[in-house]
Amino acid sequence: MPDIHRTALANGLQVMLKEIHTAPIISSWVWYRVGSRDEPSGRTGISHWVEHMQFKGTPQFPASILDKVIAREGGISNAFTYLDWTTYFETMPGDKIELALRLEADRMVNSTFDPEEVASERTVVISEREGNENEPLFLLGEAVQAAAFRVHPYHHEIIGDLADLKTMSRDDLYAHYRCYYVPDNAVLSLAGDFETEAILARIRELFEPIPAGPTPPRQARPEPPMRGEHRLSLEGPGETTYLQLAYRAPAGSDPNFFPLTVLDSLLAGPSSLNMFGGGGISNKTSRLYRTLVEKELAVAVGSSAITTVDPFLYTFTITVHPQRKAEEVLSAFDDEVKRIQDETVSAEEIDRAIKQARALFAYGSENISNQAFWLGHAEMFATYDWFLGYLDKLAAVTSAEVRHAAQSILRPQNRVVGIYIPTGVEVGHE
Amino acid sequence: MSKTKSVKHNYVSLTTYHAAPPSSSSLPGPDDIYRAQFPNGITLLSRANFNSPSVVISGYIQAGSLFDTDEKLGLADFTALALMRGSAQRDLQQIYDALESCGASLSFSAGLHTASFSGRSLAEDLSLLLNTLAEVLRQPAFPAEQIEKLRAQLLTGLAIRAQNTADMAALTFDQIVFANHPYGRPEDGYPETIQAIRRQDLVNFHRRFYGPRGMVIALVGAVEPQAAMEQVQRALADWDNPDQPDSPPLPPLTPLQETVTRRVNIPGKFQSDLVIGTFGPARRDPEYLPTSLGNSVLGQFGWMGRIGDAVREKSGLAYYAYSSLNAGIGPGSWEISAGVNPDNVTKASDLIRREVSRFIEKGVSAEELSDSQANFVGRLPLSMESNAGVAGALLNIERFDLGLDYYRRFADLVRAVTPEDVLQAARKYFHSERLAIAIAGP
Numbered sequence: 128m129p130d131i132h133r134t135a136l137a138n139g140l141q142v143m144l145k146e147i148h149t150a151p152i153i154s155s156w157v158w159y160r161v162g163s164r165d166e167p168s169g170r171t172g173i174s175h176w177v178e179h180m181q182f183k184g185t186p187q188f189p190a191s192i193l194d195k196v197i198a199r200e201g202g203i204s205n206a207f208t209y210l211d212w213t214t215y216f217e218t219m220p221g222d223k224i225e226l227a228l229r230l231e232a233d234r235m236v237n238s239t240f241d242p243e244e245v246a247s248e249r250t251v252v253i254s255e256r257e258g259n260e261n262e263p264l265f266l267l268g269e270a271v272q273a274a275a276f277r278v279h280p281y282h283h284e285i286i287g288d289l290a291d292l293k294t295m296s297r298d299d300l301y302a303h304y305r306c307y308y309v310p311d312n313a314v315l316s317l318a319g320d321f322e323t324e325a326i327l328a329r330i331r332e333l334f335e336p337i338p339a340g341p342t343p344p345r346q347a348r349p350e351p352p353m354r355g356e357h358r359l360s361l362e363g364p365g366e367t368t369y370l371q372l373a374y375r376a377p378a379g380s381d382p383n384f385f386p387l388t389v390l391d392s393l394l395a396g397p398s399s400l401n402m403f404g405g406g407g408i409s410n411k412t413s414r415l416y417r418t419l420v421e422k423e424l425a426v427a428v429g430s431s432a433i434t435t436v437d438p439f440l441y442t443f444t445i446t447v448h449p450q451r452k453a454e455e456v457l458s459a460f461d462d463e464v465k466r467i468q469d470e471t472v473s474a475e476e477i478d479r480a481i482k483q484a485r486a487l488f489a490y491g492s493e494n495i496s497n498q499a500f501w502l503g504h505a506e507m508f509a510t511y512d513w514f515l516g517y518l519d520k521l522a523a524v525t526s527a528e529v530r531h532a533a534q535s536i537l538r539p540q541n542r543v544v545g546i547y548i549p550t551g552v553e554v555g556h557e
Numbered sequence: 558m559s560k561t562k563s564v565k566h567n568y569v570s571l572t573t574y575h576a577a578p579p580s581s582s583s584l585p586g587p588d589d590i591y592r593a594q595f596p597n598g599i600t601l602l603s604r605a606n607f608n609s610p611s612v613v614i615s616g617y618i619q620a621g622s623l624f625d626t627d628e629k630l631g632l633a634d635f636t637a638l639a640l641m642r643g644s645a646q647r648d649l650q651q652i653y654d655a656l657e658s659c660g661a662s663l664s665f666s667a668g669l670h671t672a673s674f675s676g677r678s679l680a681e682d683l684s685l686l687l688n689t690l691a692e693v694l695r696q697p698a699f700p701a702e703q704i705e706k707l708r709a710q711l712l713t714g715l716a717i718r719a720q721n722t723a724d725m726a727a728l729t730f731d732q733i734v735f736a737n738h739p740y741g742r743p744e745d746g747y748p749e750t751i752q753a754i755r756r757q758d759l760v761n762f763h764r765r766f767y768g769p770r771g772m773v774i775a776l777v778g779a780v781e782p783q784a785a786m787e788q789v790q791r792a793l794a795d796w797d798n799p800d801q802p803d804s805p806p807l808p809p810l811t812p813l814q815e816t817v818t819r820r821v822n823i824p825g826k827f828q829s830d831l832v833i834g835t836f837g838p839a840r841r842d843p844e845y846l847p848t849s850l851g852n853s854v855l856g857q858f859g860w861m862g863r864i865g866d867a868v869r870e871k872s873g874l875a876y877y878a879y880s881s882l883n884a885g886i887g888p889g890s891w892e893i894s895a896g897v898n899p900d901n902v903t904k905a906s907d908l909i910r911r912e913v914s915r916f917i918e919k920g921v922s923a924e925e926l927s928d929s930q931a932n933f934v935g936r937l938p939l940s941m942e943s944n945a946g947v948a949g950a951l952l953n954i955e956r957f958d959l960g961l962d963y964y965r966r967f968a969d970l971v972r973a974v975t976p977e978d979v980l981q982a983a984r985k986y987f988h989s990e991r992l993a994i995a996i997a998g999p
Contacts, residue, residue: 201935486660
């Protein structure tokens, strides 16, 4: 694995660089430690909306050209807002990366937040939310997440609540931007075809003049433990019943996250950690597929265990077989969970999970954007060492730890059960 | 908002930090694509990439939904999806256990002309991947209970499709543009056609249409092409199906004579999807590149081109509003899609139609075209970053007979397109009064 260069600029901006000379491409990511967990009630969705406004221009790069400059040079760019972080990336022909760096340094401080643009983007974000609401699984996920967190701001969806999207002001957005978009709250990660010394000098020229700000506050209202199962149901159009089970799970940097990863691999199949490149693999030999899908209780089962700053959720999403009831599925699910809690998992099963993880890792390393992604992303919930040590940490997981993870996490008292009940269809053509 | 024109070009003088200038050698070409044809009709294209210890295969067989009857539409797709559910040698759990234990994957699906497969593994497991491919292609067992499980999954998928406003708008759009043409039929069928399919139909479809003639495999990754060729040869060179038929000829497409609008009512939804467009060129038509560049200006470049600018940026009506061009063996489609609040359907539709009219009348400016040309040329190496990206490029070369040097010539081909070429292409396909409009929503 190529060497990593890490440094911090005088203003606190953390820089992570990884030279990869396999293709004439550079991928650059700026990460801010701000996400939906930094939003008080009344301003839910503000981090995501601020991310949208970062494409609306600065005096130097007005909106009318901001959307074109990267594309014109053959680059791709986008941004993502998540629970704990917001990130902006450009992947470009290597000789054009200067442009991405200048643009990101500029919009770290100089975005205009023009009131007319704010007004226009308000309806765009509301439209984005309405598109999400068309999906039963969005509606169910939102309800389950809200039931799982009463105190912690992981309570609400990243897109935010309609009430807040309608009422937040330009000044709210701008204040959020100025508070969190400071170099000492950010990580710049680059991977690709560059010489470290030269590019670092240019990064210093562009980013070091940006003044550090006061350390932004992070909301930290820890969620008390659950003291019993929460159940909820939701009704909506369609013919398909969905069942979701969300268990409170360890944070990404918690050593218990690794046994959970192995457990998840055995129960629902290995998950790809890669946001870019190297999609996942099938899960037809996983325990839950065999129990639920092969036995015709469900038509699909999937899971997600994600790396968050604070403890979040380990979630199973099950598409119920059209001839079955959600309660039957739940009962079979619980039997399968009991089996992994009571029996010892063989060393072979764990070895298999390790090999799967190794393959998924290799697929991810084909792609330079994905490598730059991980340089920064790991810093958002742990450090890059987490990523470097990932395979070794998984390999060290014992069957006792897997069993303990199953026993401590997969308790009914530690979960929310959500059911989407379809109310049927009436489709007409005009 | 200030719009300072002068800053537009202030980034032309750039310092360069990359180690080596981008060279065409990062793109596949005759000197690094290995191409072999076996006597039974299989073509292999391979390119080595030792940057990661992984490998991908992808390819197709001449067994698409064109062979489906209307009554059993979805049979080609059903057959492709059922291949992995059991073979003469192994059952589903055994097949997937071998693959998943290695973190490998292999899957099938059917399109109009071909059934496709794609798989990936660590390079050390390539032979497992190829042997599995050969086994399920040549000796699928179609176990009865697995067929029923799969049927329930397919029917659930169709029930979900019927509730998806974007899917239903796209499906309805195809039905309008390709009326009385096989391209107007969804490859995954309808609930009643999936119900009508018997196990024996799958067995017959496989026996008749699956064979090596016209099969193409692209193999990219950490393996020497010669070794790849030998492994493919061992797995598939003795496959034979003497009765394999030619693809049925495509009937001519009758273009719309007037604008046709169709609505699908899906109660209880929060957003409507609309698709507006027309038919487009085939991939091999000379108009393909001018159309593709025109499409970029219309609804792709930057943040979804002129359509994105009009519908999203200026009016705030939609989160997504873009145009796309689908070009394949036969006539393609050229369509504009948007998701909007149900109250804004007419407003968005009017804005889109206005942009279409402007596009047909005035075409694109030299500056707009050169932006999109630079984008097409510049992003090419990015699309070849991963093994899957290169495999896709190799399949395009073979499927559309583009020539092994196509991606090396691509920049010149793109730069040769003029604004007049784009205008002609726009006028050939788009007519303001002959549009297909599909709307799905509450």
